[in-house]
Amino acid sequence: MYIRRKEKKCMEISELTIENLVREVGCAFAAMLRDNPYEIVRNKLELSLRVKFKSELRSALKACSVGDIQAKKYIKEHIKELLVQRFSIQEHNIEKLIPFTYEERLSVQEKFDILLYMYSKKHGIKAFEELLVAYNLDCPKRDELGESFYEITEDEIAEVYACEGFIQLNFMDKLELLAQRIYQEYKGNGVLDNLREMKIDGLSGGVSGRAFHESIWVFYMGKSIHLSFLKFSSQTEFIRVCKNIYRYNQPGQLSQMKGYIVNDMMDGSRVSVARPPFCESWVFFIRKFDVPENLCLESLLKDRNNCLPIALLQWIIKGNQVTAITGEQGSGKTTLLMAVVRYIKPSFNIRVQELAFELNLRRLYPQRNVVTFRETANISGQEGLDFQKKSDGAVNILGEVASHDVASWLIQISQVASQFTLFTHHAKTTEDLILSLRNSLLQAGGFSNEIVAKEQVINAIRFDVHMKKELNGHRYIERISEIIDYSKIEKNGVNSAKVNYELRNIIVCEDGEYKMRNRMSEQSKQLILSQLSREEKALFLREIMEWEESFEKKL
Numbered sequence: 001m002y003i004r005r006k007e008k009k010c011m012e013i014s015e016l017t018i019e020n021l022v023r024e025v026g027c028a029f030a031a032m033l034r035d036n037p038y039e040i041v042r043n044k045l046e047l048s049l050r051v052k053f054k055s056e057l058r059s060a061l062k063a064c065s066v067g068d069i070q071a072k073k074y075i076k077e078h079i080k081e082l083l084v085q086r087f088s089i090q091e092h093n094i095e096k097l098i099p100f101t102y103e104e105r106l107s108v109q110e111k112f113d114i115l116l117y118m119y120s121k122k123h124g125i126k127a128f129e130e131l132l133v134a135y136n137l138d139c140p141k142r143d144e145l146g147e148s149f150y151e152i153t154e155d156e157i158a159e160v161y162a163c164e165g166f167i168q169l170n171f172m173d174k175l176e177l178l179a180q181r182i183y184q185e186y187k188g189n190g191v192l193d194n195l196r197e198m199k200i201d202g203l204s205g206g207v208s209g210r211a212f213h214e215s216i217w218v219f220y221m222g223k224s225i226h227l228s229f230l231k232f233s234s235q236t237e238f239i240r241v242c243k244n245i246y247r248y249n250q251p252g253q254l255s256q257m258k259g260y261i262v263n264d265m266m267d268g269s270r271v272s273v274a275r276p277p278f279c280e281s282w283v284f285f286i287r288k289f290d291v292p293e294n295l296c297l298e299s300l301l302k303d304r305n306n307c308l309p310i311a312l313l314q315w316i317i318k319g320n321q322v323t324a325i326t327g328e329q330g331s332g333k334t335t336l337l338m339a340v341v342r343y344i345k346p347s348f349n350i351r352v353q354e355l356a357f358e359l360n361l362r363r364l365y366p367q368r369n370v371v372t373f374r375e376t377a378n379i380s381g382q383e384g385l386d387f388q389k390k391s392d393g394a395v396n397i398l399g400e401v402a403s404h405d406v407a408s409w410l411i412q413i414s415q416v417a418s419q420f421t422l423f424t425h426h427a428k429t430t431e432d433l434i435l436s437l438r439n440s441l442l443q444a445g446g447f448s449n450e451i452v453a454k455e456q457v458i459n460a461i462r463f464d465v466h467m468k469k470e471l472n473g474h475r476y477i478e479r480i481s482e483i484i485d486y487s488k489i490e491k492n493g494v495n496s497a498k499v500n501y502e503l504r505n506i507i508v509c510e511d512g513e514y515k516m517r518n519r520m521s522e523q524s525k526q527l528i529l530s531q532l533s534r535e536e537k538a539l540f541l542r543e544i545m546e547w548e549e550s551f552e553k554k555l
Contacts, residue, residue, distance in 0.1 A: 319528030
């Protein structure tokens with residue numbers, strides 16, 4: 001770091017507190033950026049280095065709060081250097097700032113910071129997960145009505161810290177913890193700064209209690225856990241974080257007129273921020289989309305007899321069938337969609353349309369021809385989907401069908417423009433899915449007759465894979481349903497055009513076990529067979545026969 005020669009000696013601070021250090025560190029960085037290198041250097045080499053340093057520092061200060069991990073490390077290294085060289089922080093006085101060796105004087109936040117730091121040294125981004133598992137902190141509690149909820153309290157963190165015994169920290173450990181504390185209050189994201197980097201599903205703040213800055217929740221493995229032991233220091237600090245966390249790529253200004261913003265962070269997380277008067281208080285929601293390790297259906301579907309849904313999903317995808325993955329938010333739709341992509345034929349180019357870059361298919365399948373598009377302020381989802389027609393795509397994936405135009409486009413491409421389509425939707429039942437898409441066709445203006453619009457939906461979509469999330473966070477496939485189109489065939493010698501369709505649950509999950517509930521229709525069998533190789537056809541027919549024989553025995 002470049003420190004002006006006249007300031008190399010240690011600076012005196014009226015009182016050694018974290019608040020004073022945060023202020024002085026901010027002043028030091030501001031002074032570095034104000035320096036005119038042409039006035040204070042002696043040669044061209046030093047001038048070049050000084051100009052480069054100022055550029056790097058300015059960029060890092062701008063990027064560190066919006067998900068750039070390397071920028072954060074860069075700023076923290078300079079903070080540590082300032083603490084030692086300019087403010088003379090050493091072993092003898094660092095305890096005045098954080099009483100590391102006096103457990104009874106540590107705040108709950110400081111105990112949690114130390115625990116997370118020590119676990120991070122061993123487990124990296126899995127530190128929070130390991131801490132939860134080691135002390136069963138993600139187990140449900142019961143309220144006065146006997147209902148389950150999830151919360152980690154101050155007493156639990158204090159108990160965990162005591163159970164860990166005396167935690168040995170050397171000076172560099174203490175300096176790292178102090179630098180992190182100063183960083184998160186100066187440029188970082190407050191008390192959630194390190195927690196945001198952990199392997200979790202998401203974070204939210206300002207969503208409970210009378211004092212919104214005291215509300216932090218973590219979303220982990222399908223569970224929404226209230227971190228009641230953790231809070232921002234003030235409402236001002238909470239609002240500072242809300243104003244900074246969404247600014248990656250300059251999405252515009254959050255204001256009273258524009259009361260919410262949804263944007264990405266540099267690491268791919270999605271951040272949503274809202275403020276009054278649109279919202280009753282300042283709030284933020286961070287959704288993380290880390291690529292799961294060893295992603296496969298076997299690791300996702302853990303209930304008994306999981307071979308049934310796994311095999312059926314493989315044949316549905318290999319058979320190029322238009323399939324919806326439905327369920328509530330957090331039920332595992334996106335993760336399941338990422339897993340089944342492996343069964344798409346390698347020769348098929350994949351084109352993806354998302355609201356935010358969530359699927360990360362290139363990272364999961366680097367050898368596949370995959371391109372992802374998303375909406376921007378100037379390019380609508382419909383325009384992006386229209387562009388895909390010119391991109392040599394064979395399979396279309398829609399990360400979420402969330403608008404009438406996208407739903408209308410889904411029906412169009414499912415019928416004519418691609419080999420097949422996969423998409424997610426929030427419908428609770430298959431009937432709800434059909435009606436929602438029918439209504440979208442009517443709203444988008446392509447159809448005026450409800451019956452015709454509904455028939456278009458039934459003709460386009462073949463299967464509905466419905467995900468379910470239980471209160472304990474367990475996620476599973478509740479059912480795999482088939483949509484059978486009877487509009488163009490006769491049943492029992494009578495034209496059944498008025499019947500339109502049948503919804504048939506092929507596989508259901510009951511009492512923790514997957515069971516075959518009904519046979520697949522001959523219509524779908526033939527459609528799947530028409531897309532398979534000779535070897536695949538033989539295997540598919542053999543498995544279907546085994547399923548049906550087993551099903552007959554249980555009747």
